[in-house]
Amino acid sequence: MWRLYHFTLCPFSRKVRFALAVKGVTHELVQERPWEKRPEFTAMNPAGQTPVMRRSDLGGTDLILCDSVAITEHFEEALERTPLLGATPEARAETRRLVAWFDQKFYAEVNAPLLAERMYKRAVLKGAPDGGMIRQAGRMADMHLDYIDFLLERRAWISGGQFGLADIAAAAHLSVADYLAGLEWDGHEPAKTWYSAIKSRPTFRPLLAERLEGLPPPPHYDKLDF
Amino acid sequence: MWRLYHFTLCPFSRKVRFALAVKGVTHELVQERPWEKRPEFTAMNPAGQTPVMRRSDLGGTDLILCDSVAITEHFEEALERTPLLGATPEARAETRRLVAWFDQKFYAEVNAPLLAERMYKRAVLKGAPDGGMIRQAGRMADMHLDYIDFLLERRAWISGGQFGLADIAAAAHLSVADYLAGLEWDGHEPAKTWYSAIKSRPTFRPLLAERLEGLPPPPHYDKLDF
Incomplete structure (x- = not known):
């Protein structure tokens, strides 16, 4: 096990x-x-x-x-079942590039400051978050949503023609930023449509049902229509 | 090509x-x-x-x-020739864990501050580096050398029984810190012996021969006996 x-x-x-x-x-x-x-x-x-x-x-x-x-x-x-990286070297390289994009760039620019200010400082240390850091993370999040829109105007999924690990990485990182009220979805229709489809997956819904004690997410967080 | x-x-x-x-x-x-x-x-x-x-x-x-x-x-x-990740799932997981260790932890704690202060601020912006940041990077580098000693007292190579991608990642990151005068090798005999063997490899020597204009490395940088 x-x-x-x-x-x-x-x-x-x-x-x-x-x-x-x-x-x-x-x-x-x-x-x-x-x-x-x-x-x-x-x-x-x-x-x-x-x-x-x-x-x-x-x-x-x-x-x-x-x-x-x-x-x-x-x-x-x-496990050969449900390959998540793609079938061709090109697809695998693109999936891994985008996983690194979310793990490194999105994390450093959006989730690391949001987790430090809104989760660790507020919920753990019971201190006051730094508003300037949170606003800067919000501006970076908006640029990332623009990039996701750009990708989804050219392909069915973030990973490419098929759902894959880049979609999984993007959804994981975005869902944390969304829990911490760091995303403004208005004006990002391609990203919204994609994330609504992700949210409806039975494999993703258990993540959205979890709560951290003392730190509730915004009301739209687990709604399919947001 | x-x-x-x-x-x-x-x-x-x-x-x-x-x-x-x-x-x-x-x-x-x-x-x-x-x-x-x-x-x-x-x-x-x-x-x-x-x-x-x-x-x-x-x-x-x-x-x-x-x-x-x-x-x-x-x-x-x-390319099947010269596999660098290891032959078993255990070896591959350990190699990837250590690659992530150097790419994320060593980079954030040692190379990112050294590159910002000694390379970018000094060689590009022609400004004065922050001595406190450099000293902190040096303390973290010493902890990393301790960890490398710990590993090499238990195995032949950082990757495990055989030379592999974790050795390559470690050598790449350490060589940058060493170029920027961020490493104090004294007292780290296992790491020194390992790095001396790496430095003697014809596949690594071209890296050590390169210089960045206006930013020379310390005299010991490319010597096998350091």
């Missing part, structure tokens, strides 16, 4: 959870608050970050997977 | 160059200064970052690979 150590508002955990659901990998969930640096968690992943996956039914040593890219690449190699 | 758009002190470019040399992929080099945002470069990679690889001899559309992970995964899939 696989066990996934995740945090509800960690976009990398969400990417892995959505991918596992699409690929049909059953797993137990363990909620981890990485900033608490639980020794048993740091022993599994010295980087101290979610997500981590552990498989304990192998008889010998447990298999431990750290880092969301290592996890998704592992299941892409291990 | 492949063309690689790189920047001499970009650790992600160095990772790709070292990997291509080990795998024997011939390519032309184009030096790119990503902060200048050359329109032809941004058209290839909207993220505006090195490295980018382009193949123009395919007849139809050029194949463009953006992001160092997308590039190394592409060549791992395309």
